[in-house]
Structures are given as structure tokens and as C-alpha cells.
Amino acid sequence: MATGSIPAVAYFSMEICLEEAIPTYSGGLGVLAGDTLRSAADLGAPIVGVTLAHRKGYFRQHLDADGVQTESAWNWNPETRLPPVPHAVTVEVEGRPVRVRAWRYDIRGVSDHVVPVYLLDTDLPENSDYDRSLTDTLYGGDNRYRLCQEVVLGMGGAALLAALDHDGQYHINEGHAALLCLWLLDRRLAERGASVSEVGVDDVEAVERRCIFTTHTPVPAGHDRFPMALVREVLGERAALLDSAGLWEGEELNMTRLALRCSRFINGVALRHQEVSQEMFPEFPIGAITNGVHATTWTSAPFRDLFDRHIPQWRRDNQYLRYALTIPLDDIREAHAAAKQAMLDEVARRTGQTLDPKVFTIGFARRSTPYKRADLIFSDLDRLRSIVRHVGPVQIVFGGKAHPRDEAGKFLIRRVHEAAHALGDALRVVYVENYEMQLGHLLTSGSDVWLNNPMKPLEASGTSGMKAALNGVPSLSVLDGWWIEGCLEGTTGWAIGPDAKLPQDPSQDIPELYYQLERVVLPLYYGLPYRYAEVMRNAIAINGSFFNTQRMVSQYIQNAYAPGGSSPALLTASR
Incomplete structure (x- = not known):
């Protein structure tokens, strides 16, 4: 299928490996994300990437003669490497406004097609010291820091794309960016002049039609969960969307379940992983698109x-x-x-x-x-x-x-x-x-x-x-x-x-x-x-x-991104 026939796709990932000198990744998930976008550029696909700037990177590892590991920050300055995006947006975190800007990294494919990647950054003078640090450290901090960071990624990233006139699909690579679903639901209500208490099945389904979700974690303990009290503190009034749409899991917010509930296409990253994921989440149809490398x-x-x-x-x-x-x-x-x-x-x-x-x-x-x-x-x-x-x-x-x-x-x-x-x-x-x-x-x-x-x-x-x-x-x-x-x-x-x-x-x-x-x-x-x-x-x-990710991205284009693509249930049955 020609890539020009699919709607624009925004690919959200907490980590994306762009190059060695930009330490915005920790391992396999980030390397996969970078390879995915490199192949999207090679194929000429209308995709943009969204991640965080991670100014302190993951960390530098130091080992002594006995293998004792210590760590130090791997600092980098996007100002010296990347051009700024000429838009900034505001998200609400714990009841206060947090300003979010972005830096742009261009991935150029073999035919010169460019896939832009937007690295979100809260290190701005108008933000508090705590808020300025929210895009500093990959997988750092406590539960509160992680949830605030995921607000910046999911909601801040969606708001930035709206400012850039993105009006397509959203591919959620692992559950860290699932809060973009709440942003889309909130905007849907605003467009039809409805209150939070008036969320209906049609509203959730409208969000669902725009989202694709890839899960990478084969054990329940590996999925991000946040206690209800913390979520209410961090999300403020927007937490009411979770109430009215029935998106809680007991007394917690499970980011994977949020993404599952709000996505029309869901896949694991290997055939065996699809089977394991289906056992964990039997109420959702989960297919398989096996990973690759660039x-x-x-x-x-x-x-x-x-x-x-x-x-x-x-x-x-x-x-x-x-x-x-x-x-x-x-x-x-x-x-x-x-x-x-x-x-x-x-x-x-x-x-x-x-x-x-x-x-x-x-x-x-x-x-x-x-x-x-x-x-x-x-x-x-x-x-x-x-x-x-x-x-x-x-x-x-x-x-x-x-x-x-x-x-x-x-x-x-x-x-x-x-x-x-x-x-x-x-x-x-x-x-x-x-x-x-x-x-x-x-x-x-x-x-x-x-x-x-x-x-x-x-x-x-x-x-x-x-x-x-x-x-x-x-x-x-x-x-x-x-x-x-x-x-x-x-x-x-x-x-x-x-x-x-x-x-x-x-x-x-x-x-x-x-x-x-x-x-x-x-x-x-x-x-x-x-x-x-x-x-x-x-x-x-x-x-x-x-x-390889050329085959993998082609499968996403045909089965997930294209209008009328195969459902995960059909993909699973076909094997």
C-alpha cells in the first residue's frame, strides 16, 4: 500500500534512540523506536515522533575491578544540537501551569523523506525548579515524578502536535504516553460543548478510532500503575474523565489498560508475546507484529x-x-x-x-x-x-x-x-x-x-x-x-x-x-x-x-495505519 494513502501518524515513545551523542534512550524500547522512525523515513511514511528531551540522559555507567556499578548523569544540551520548534504549550500538573517547548531532530530517509522527532522540554525559566526537571531524567524519580513526566509526554505532546496542526492518528509505543487519550477525550468534549460528566460511549470510541497501541511488557508487574489519590492530585479536574469514562482499574490507573481501552488496534511485538499479552488482557483483541531492526x-x-x-x-x-x-x-x-x-x-x-x-x-x-x-x-x-x-x-x-x-x-x-x-x-x-x-x-x-x-x-x-x-x-x-x-x-x-x-x-x-x-x-x-x-x-x-523495521513498519502501515486495515483478531487468526 502506498504510504501516501494513510493519515498522518504521531509516534509517541518515552525513549527514542536517535544517535549516540543524544542519550535519550536506555535500551531496547528506545532503540526500537529510533529504528522504527528511521524505516518510516526510508519508506516515506507520514510519521512524526514525540519523546522527551532527557537533558540528563539515562546515566553513564562506571564499573570498578569487582564489577561494582556507580552512575553519573549523562548531560547534554539540546540548545547546542537542535533547532527549537516555534511553538510552546501549557499543561496543568498538580493544579499549576507547566510550560512545554520542543526541539526538532530530523531523520532523513534513503529517498530524502524527513521524519521529524519532537523532544519535549520543560526547562524554561517560567517553570518552578521541580517542573523544569520533569524532562531531565529517563526512568528516574519516584511515582509522582514519573506520573508528572507522563503528563508532559502524553498531554503536552498531544497539545504541541495540535499547535502544529497534526490531525491524524496516534501510535502509543508502550503505556507511558497513554494520557494523550485523556487529552483527546477532553478535546472531543470541548468540540461538542459537553461537560466531563457527559462522557459517552461514542466519545471514547471517537478516541479509540485514532489510537494504535503497542505493548512490550509480558508480565503484569512491568506495567505502569499509579494510585488513585496520586492521580487525582496530579491530573486535577481531568481525573474526572477517568471517573465518567470508567477508565480506572480498581483504585489505580493502569496506563496499559488505559491505552488498551482507548485504541482500535493493539499488538504485541512477537507471536509468543501476543499469546502472553492475550492471556493477561483477555477482554481485548491483541495481534502481533514482530519487531525488527533498521x-x-x-x-x-x-x-x-x-x-x-x-x-x-x-x-x-x-x-x-x-x-x-x-x-x-x-x-x-x-x-x-x-x-x-x-x-x-x-x-x-x-x-x-x-x-x-x-x-x-x-x-x-x-x-x-x-x-x-x-x-x-x-x-x-x-x-x-x-x-x-x-x-x-x-x-x-x-x-x-x-x-x-x-x-x-x-x-x-x-x-x-x-x-x-x-x-x-x-x-x-x-x-x-x-x-x-x-x-x-x-x-x-x-x-x-x-x-x-x-x-x-x-x-x-x-x-x-x-x-x-x-x-x-x-x-x-x-x-x-x-x-x-x-x-x-x-x-x-x-x-x-x-x-x-x-x-x-x-x-x-x-x-x-x-x-x-x-x-x-x-x-x-x-x-x-x-x-x-x-x-x-x-x-x-x-x-x-x-x-528488520522496514518489514515491520510496512506491516503497521498496512494493518494498523491504513483505513480499513486488518483487525488484530483477524491477524492472529490468520496465522
Whole structure:
């Protein structure tokens, strides 16, 4: 479907990864948002992005020799980087007016189409010190700060777009921006001259017709909830909209349920995640559009050059990556060797530790939180030592931040360091601090295998393995999230565990991981290097050609944005 036939779409996300020097993201959600908008620009889609300026960023991570994490602010000044938007708006927070301005960042696509991103900012002299800080810190502060911040994002963002004459659809990327639904409901009442007490089903349905909601969180505890008393204090008179429209969940405001109730199209971010989400929210029809990554952003320079030579159409149409099957294996191996050396050079520069390019290198980098189980591979150090002695040498590169208040996540980083000290030279382990976009690019392109072992079913999708696939790096992963769809055993990579069902005992993943390393992956890498290169090439051709945001955004355009697009229920039934 031609993108010109869809109404304009405003894509709201609490975090959007634009570039390394603008720290407005923490991890997967923000990187996905940035990749989504980059592909929208490539496709010429009429989309704008809305997020917060996050002047203090997420944080800079510092690790000592024992893996103890400390943090510092990652300050940046939009004034020195971006042009201002010539409009400012006012939102009411706790009964007082808060002025909101915005900065504009332009994403230019392959055909020069521009997707503007508006970064909302309350750091204005007319605001109080507290209000000036509301757009400072990503995922910082207490419940009150977070709710005030979500007022700025949802209501302030909607008000700004109205000032810019946006009159289209709203795509809510996770529940943080769900308060834009209340702004739309309030405006609907104003247009028909009705009072808050006169909210009807037609009013909620009018909002519903304009909203699309993507949920990313597969566990109930991960959805933003705010107590009723706090919501009434922060929203003031607008809280009455929640009363009259019946949008409370008991004595709380559940931001996910608010978005679900006010959206006509709802999707999870992988087939398995759709199933989990449908179980959590059975009263709403939830479909699936599996995530992707922006191919040209996450493909390393050696592989970009390789694809340009062999598949010149790949940048314009990522499906052409299917023809990577025709690239000679020696060319695949040569490009990977160059990407691997670039990664090892940067690891040495950042850590002072030199790793061997001839040694099988495992990459593991993502947010450090318990369910991702960064320390799983170190469950039996004697078994690891035996594998290395009898099959071949191994080295592991880690990266990932723990949220400043996630003590269990910080403990995992220390556990990795403890294992590194215990293993010594028997198996080199390096943890690179301050995992950000550039380091993620290097690790996903330079590792020999990408390890992912979350606790099922807590990986909604995951995208780092998709980045790896674009660079010919196979995954060794638990069957959860996207990997259920992407794993062709021994062809695109390898599974940890026999199927995607929930295990009776998650610790069984440990012997499965060791078995795959000892009996399958390492013998292939060291004993049959060209057979291993075939797996690398398949990862590009099969997974790289599908798990990209060009395909993903095209699905949103056809099924969610276009008038008369398929309903989530039909999408689910069709599979």
C-alpha cells in the first residue's frame, strides 16, 4: 500500500534512540523506536515522533575491578544540537501551569523523506525548579515524578502536535504516553460543548478510532500503575474523565489498560508475546507484529560494503538480503573477520584487555536485570573449563547497564566479574562498561555467536540477536521472543532447550546450554569452519531479510495505519 494513502501518524515513545551523542534512550524500547522512525523515513511514511528531551540522559555507567556499578548523569544540551520548534504549550500538573517547548531532530530517509522527532522540554525559566526537571531524567524519580513526566509526554505532546496542526492518528509505543487519550477525550468534549460528566460511549470510541497501541511488557508487574489519590492530585479536574469514562482499574490507573481501552488496534511485538499479552488482557483483541531492526544502521561497515557489491538493492528493499545466499563463503568469512577485529580493537581501547581474534568469541550484551540471567553460563565453572580443554578456547565479551535502583541487576554484573576472576586465563571474560549504541553495534557485529538466555516467557521480543543476524552472527538462544520465529536449528543458529513451552525447571537450561556449546557449536566452529560460515550466511539471508523495521513498519502501515486495515483478531487468526 502506498504510504501516501494513510493519515498522518504521531509516534509517541518515552525513549527514542536517535544517535549516540543524544542519550535519550536506555535500551531496547528506545532503540526500537529510533529504528522504527528511521524505516518510516526510508519508506516515506507520514510519521512524526514525540519523546522527551532527557537533558540528563539515562546515566553513564562506571564499573570498578569487582564489577561494582556507580552512575553519573549523562548531560547534554539540546540548545547546542537542535533547532527549537516555534511553538510552546501549557499543561496543568498538580493544579499549576507547566510550560512545554520542543526541539526538532530530523531523520532523513534513503529517498530524502524527513521524519521529524519532537523532544519535549520543560526547562524554561517560567517553570518552578521541580517542573523544569520533569524532562531531565529517563526512568528516574519516584511515582509522582514519573506520573508528572507522563503528563508532559502524553498531554503536552498531544497539545504541541495540535499547535502544529497534526490531525491524524496516534501510535502509543508502550503505556507511558497513554494520557494523550485523556487529552483527546477532553478535546472531543470541548468540540461538542459537553461537560466531563457527559462522557459517552461514542466519545471514547471517537478516541479509540485514532489510537494504535503497542505493548512490550509480558508480565503484569512491568506495567505502569499509579494510585488513585496520586492521580487525582496530579491530573486535577481531568481525573474526572477517568471517573465518567470508567477508565480506572480498581483504585489505580493502569496506563496499559488505559491505552488498551482507548485504541482500535493493539499488538504485541512477537507471536509468543501476543499469546502472553492475550492471556493477561483477555477482554481485548491483541495481534502481533514482530519487531525488527533498521538494517543499514546496524550492519557493520565490512558487511555494508559486501552487500553493496553483491546485492546493490538491499538498502532500498531489505528483502533483497535473501539473496545473501549467493555470496561466496570466503567473502562472508573475510567481512566477519574485519568486523570482529574492529570489536576487539575497541574492547582493548576501553578495557586494556587484548583478546585473540582466532578464539571463538561469545557476545552477551543487554540490560542487566535478573530475568535475562547474564550469569547463566557460569553456573558450572568446572564444566566450562572442561569444554575449553577438550573442544577449543572460548572468550566472552559482556556489556549492559543495571538500573540505578535494580540491586539484583547490579549483583549480576558483580557475579560476571567474580566468574571472570575465577576463570582467569582458562577462559577470558571481559565486561565493557557503559553499553550504548556504538558498543552495541560493535558487539552484535563482531561476536562469533550471540548468546541470549532469558527466563521464559519474559522476553517480549528482543532485538540484539536481529542486529547480530544482519552481520552473519548466529544466535544461541532460549526459545522465547523473536527467536521462536527466527530459529531454524543448525541453519540460522541454535536453541537452548527443546521447545518454546514453559519449563517445569528453568535450571534445565544450564545443561542444554553447555551441551550445545560442547557438542554442536564449538565443534562446528573449529572443525568445520565453512559449514559454520554457511550458518552465518543463512542468518543474513533468512533472518536479516525478515527481522528488520522496514518489514515491520510496512506491516503497521498496512494493518494498523491504513483505513480499513486488518483487525488484530483477524491477524492472529490468520496465522
